Amino acid sequence: MSAHIENNSLSAKLQHATEVKSAKCYQCGKCSAGCPVSNEMEYPPSVAMRLLQTEDPENDKKLLKSQTIWLCVSCEMCLSRCPMEIDIPKAMDFMRQKSLAEGLSHPKSKNIISFHKAFLDSIKFTGRLHEISLVADYKLRSWHLGQDVGMVPSMLSRGKLPILPEMIKGRKQVAEFFKKTKKT
Amino acid sequence: MQKKIGYYPGCSLEGSSREYSESVVTLANAFDVELVQVPDWNCCGATAAHNLNSILSFSLPARILAKAQEAEMDTIVVPCAACYNRLTMVQHELKKNDTLRAEVNGIIGAELKCDIKILNIVQFIQMFVADFVASKQQFLFDKKVACYYGCLLVRPHDVLDFDRTEDPQSMDEVMKSLGANPIDWPFKTECCGAGMSVSRTDIVGRLSGRIVKEAADRGAEAIIVACPMCHSNLDMRRPALEKAMGEKLTIPVLYISQAIDMALGKSQKETGINRHFVPVNISLQNRVVVPEVVLEKTEEN
Numbered sequence: 001m002s003a004h005i006e007n008n009s010l011s012a013k014l015q016h017a018t019e020v021k022s023a024k025c026y027q028c029g030k031c032s033a034g035c036p037v038s039n040e041m042e043y044p045p046s047v048a049m050r051l052l053q054t055e056d057p058e059n060d061k062k063l064l065k066s067q068t069i070w071l072c073v074s075c076e077m078c079l080s081r082c083p084m085e086i087d088i089p090k091a092m093d094f095m096r097q098k099s100l101a102e103g104l105s106h107p108k109s110k111n112i113i114s115f116h117k118a119f120l121d122s123i124k125f126t127g128r129l130h131e132i133s134l135v136a137d138y139k140l141r142s143w144h145l146g147q148d149v150g151m152v153p154s155m156l157s158r159g160k161l162p163i164l165p166e167m168i169k170g171r172k173q174v175a176e177f178f179k180k181t182k183k184t
Numbered sequence: 185m186q187k188k189i190g191y192y193p194g195c196s197l198e199g200s201s202r203e204y205s206e207s208v209v210t211l212a213n214a215f216d217v218e219l220v221q222v223p224d225w226n227c228c229g230a231t232a233a234h235n236l237n238s239i240l241s242f243s244l245p246a247r248i249l250a251k252a253q254e255a256e257m258d259t260i261v262v263p264c265a266a267c268y269n270r271l272t273m274v275q276h277e278l279k280k281n282d283t284l285r286a287e288v289n290g291i292i293g294a295e296l297k298c299d300i301k302i303l304n305i306v307q308f309i310q311m312f313v314a315d316f317v318a319s320k321q322q323f324l325f326d327k328k329v330a331c332y333y334g335c336l337l338v339r340p341h342d343v344l345d346f347d348r349t350e351d352p353q354s355m356d357e358v359m360k361s362l363g364a365n366p367i368d369w370p371f372k373t374e375c376c377g378a379g380m381s382v383s384r385t386d387i388v389g390r391l392s393g394r395i396v397k398e399a400a401d402r403g404a405e406a407i408i409v410a411c412p413m414c415h416s417n418l419d420m421r422r423p424a425l426e427k428a429m430g431e432k433l434t435i436p437v438l439y440i441s442q443a444i445d446m447a448l449g450k451s452q453k454e455t456g457i458n459r460h461f462v463p464v465n466i467s468l469q470n471r472v473v474v475p476e477v478v479l480e481k482t483e484e485n
Binding site: 036037040071073074075076077079080085093094096097100111112114115116117119120123127128129130131135138142147148151154155158159160161162166168169170171173174177178180181 | 195196198199200201202224225226227229230231232233234235236237238239240243244247291292293335336339340341342349350373374375377378379380382383384387391420458459460461
């Protein structure tokens with residue numbers, strides 16, 4: 001990792017934090033062709049790489065405010081097909097965290113973000129994921145109160161929904177990880 | 185002689201995908217392998233952690249590795265493809281990056297050696313099951329199947345170094361050895377929509393729907409998977425898939441461990457197939473005739 005950031009652009013910050021170099025992209029488009037959600041995105045992966053390359057503050061903002069970064073499912077298809085081996089999934093992780101930190105996340109991506117947050121909440125308290133708590137937490141965050149309620153009886157009858165969470169012994173230690181890694 | 189090996193089930197296998205764990209334990213028992221859980225294991229953080237907080241996404245799997253190391257486990261099997269991916273990625277990154285390792289060691293209060301062998305379910309089968317399956321198999325799995333690998337078992341190839349990235353074969357080989365006929369199809373490593381199951385069920389419906397329809401259209405009688413997220417999207421979410429595709433899709437989805445268990449003649453309770461949403465309307469009728477040569481070979485072991 002270089003100690004020196006070349007400029008204030010998102011691509012420079014990305015490279016500084018993750019060593020991912022968007023400058024290497026030559027726009028072949030293989031990532032966008034293989035991306036399973038590119039048709040849902042305003043900027044498919046190759047376009048996102050191009051926007052980073054411009055180092056234009058307006059374009060940086062477009063990316064951080066985009067649905068693209070939240071629609072990415074982290075399937076890693078783009079990386080596996082990139083002839084330049086650009087770690088686009090890592091760039092997406094970086095941009096998501098930047099977007100949240102700067103309060104720029106797209107309103108339509110609220111549900112996806114709520115789900116991730118609810119997931120982490122569940123681990124924070126018990127050390128393991130508890131699916132009922134996760135979904136309850138998600139519903140309160142997203143106000144999708146009625147969603148998937150119909151599945152509950154059939155999940156219960158199949159033994160797929162333990163009512164009580166597993167509390168691991170090290171749950172306090174796990175909760176500490178959240179405090180120690182909290183972004184300032 | 186019974187072999188012991190570390191086991192990290194992960195959260196899904198204790199909840200909505202418990203039949204996966206049941207079938208893996210059944211399989212291990214059948215081949216005299218004792219699965220010993222990593223003591224007091226925690227969640228690996230999955231997609232949520234690496235999406236929202238990179239350093240947390242290293243710390244959670246690091247604690248699991250530390251617990252395994254403390255218990256002197258040199259090998260752990262991780263049937264969930266997502267957990268397998270996170271644990272392998274994290275161990276790889278920590279091993280090569282001294283600064284990051286020092287930081288994470290500080291957070292978790294341990295000194296990681298980063299030398300644990302992490303096996304996915306297919307590697308476990310290759311190592312402990314494949315060579316002996318012929319001597320224990322009761323029924324031929326004489327069906328057309330679509331082996332579906334998904335994302336996290338094979339990508340990123342540089343780090344996981346497992347199978348071929350575009351056209352993997354390992355599950356196909358296992359199924360062939362049971363007497364199945366794996367189809368050639370182009371969606372082996374397409375994404376099912378993964379963690380968007382709850383937050384964007386519509387996307388999962390389209391992505392998983394395409395996969396299931398393709399397998400069914402090509403005449404497969406079952407889809408074989410190795411990941412609880414793939415399974416729940418393809419099985420539990422079937423109504424959303426049918427809605428997206430505009431047609432009824434009845435093809436069942438089996439974990440590869442369940443497919444082997446079925447061929448071993450295990451009961452529904454032991455394989456957990458009774459817990460699926462899409463009924464597993466597969467019955468294996470044809471008994472295997474074991475050649476004597478194989479029997480002699482096994483006795484020598």
